[in-house]
Amino acid sequence: MIPRSLPAGIDTEIAIVGGGLSGTIAATVLGRSGYRVTLIDRYPVFPHEFRVEKIAGDQIEKLRRIGLLDRLSASAVAFDEIVNIRNGRILDRTQARHYGIFYEDLVNAMRAELPETVRFIAGRVNGLEAGADRQRVSILGQGDVTARLLVLATGMGDILKRDLGIGRRFVHQRQSLTFGFNLRPVGASAFRHPALTYYGQRVTDGIDYLNFFPAADVTRANLFVFREHNDPWVKALREHPRETLIDTLPGLVKTFGDFEVIDKVESWLTDITVAQNCVRDGVVLIGDAYQTSCPAAGTGVSRLLTDVEQLCTVHVPQWMASPGMASAKIATFYADPVKQAMDAHGLHLAQFRRSLTIQNDLRWRARRQLHFSRRRILHGINAISPTFAARLRGLKRPAAEPAT
Ligand SMILES: Cc1cc2nc3c(=O)[nH]c(=O)nc-3n(C[C@H](O)[C@H](O)[C@H](O)COP(=O)(O)OP(=O)(O)OC[C@H]3O[C@@H](n4cnc5c(N)ncnc54)[C@H](O)[C@@H]3O)c2cc1C
Structure with a gap:
């Protein structure tokens, strides 16, 4: 389905600026829940951008819960085994479903799931005003969209955020x-x-x-x-x-x-950044607009799907049930324990991958040795008794291993 472009100058319940992965999926979830949603993005069709290209692990389960896994599997190449090599020898094999897909194909596939009720406007947003009751989104050459709630899903760029007084911490x-x-x-x-x-x-x-x-x-x-x-x-x-x-x-x-x-x-x-001063009337940040992720850690999509799920299924229904959109409501999203745990995991894993790769002090040398030896030993046990290996794996999750 091609997103519908309508003239601006409209009033909506929820305006989402940014139709990358997070904004598009949020629009779908909110649209399916019956909210009047307007999604605004620079591009009518998402262009080639170098971003996530492999979906795996918890991301698949989250997409299934959100009801978007079928679209992903119809658009991506599925594979079920990755052979992991270190020092020219097999370390172990990852046996689990993975999907390979270019980012533009992923976003465009997700856009094809936008419900009919979601308005899509192709245009560059060049001004935002946020308040306790109404939000205003100005689109270059197309007038304004007004809304009760503004969701900013604009990725890593920070010009629009700065307009609202939102900064970022490196x-x-x-x-x-x-x-x-x-x-x-x-x-x-x-x-x-x-x-x-x-x-x-x-x-x-x-x-x-x-x-x-x-x-x-x-x-x-x-x-x-x-x-x-x-x-x-x-x-x-x-x-x-x-x-x-x-x-x-x-x-x-x-x-x-x-x-x-x-x-x-x-x-x-990649710079790892977290939004600062973001508890504001009327506006909420999701995906990379809130926090960026280290690609090596493979947590960007898990993070943004967590943001979308918590925002759209837990917080928005509560916010919309009473008048106003003051910062006290918005604060509940950033304080959400599920979101906070995922964000912290993303930062932890980013630091872990970096240290595991380049730290050369005694502690990290030992940790590296232990990390890879453990995987190699489990692989050996798995060849003899997959049930016992699975039980051992279940005792403690492998330390901060992305779904590589
Ligand atoms: C090289 C690379 C590899 C990665 N690999 C992985 C990986 O293996 N696993 C993983 O989980 N994550 C990975 N990530 C992270 C993941 O790709 C991102 O977390 C995710 O794409 C962020 O999506 P988003 O919707 O928040 O932002 P984006 O996809 O950047 O979307 C932002 C949208 O906002 C729109 N926009 C911005 N400004 C305006 C404006 N003024 N007006 C209108 N529209 C606007 C843009 O057009 C864009 O569509 C990787 C990232 C990079 C850079």
């Missing part, structure tokens, strides 16, 4: 670098494994892991690195990705097969 500037590129096999018709995670070998390499997985009609690579953006290695990777990877991860070709990078290497430098 938890970690230049936390990590993420690279994405497409490959094809050389000297064979297919790679040895449809999906593979190759962990970094040396602390000095700063590589957390490299994922290969199917997405659309290609094999996609996501590489998560803790290095400075101006590091000569980064330049070498952009210019000669195959040679640089083979040089840094010598066991790669043996375990995965030889490959050719078929187009441009995309990259993204």
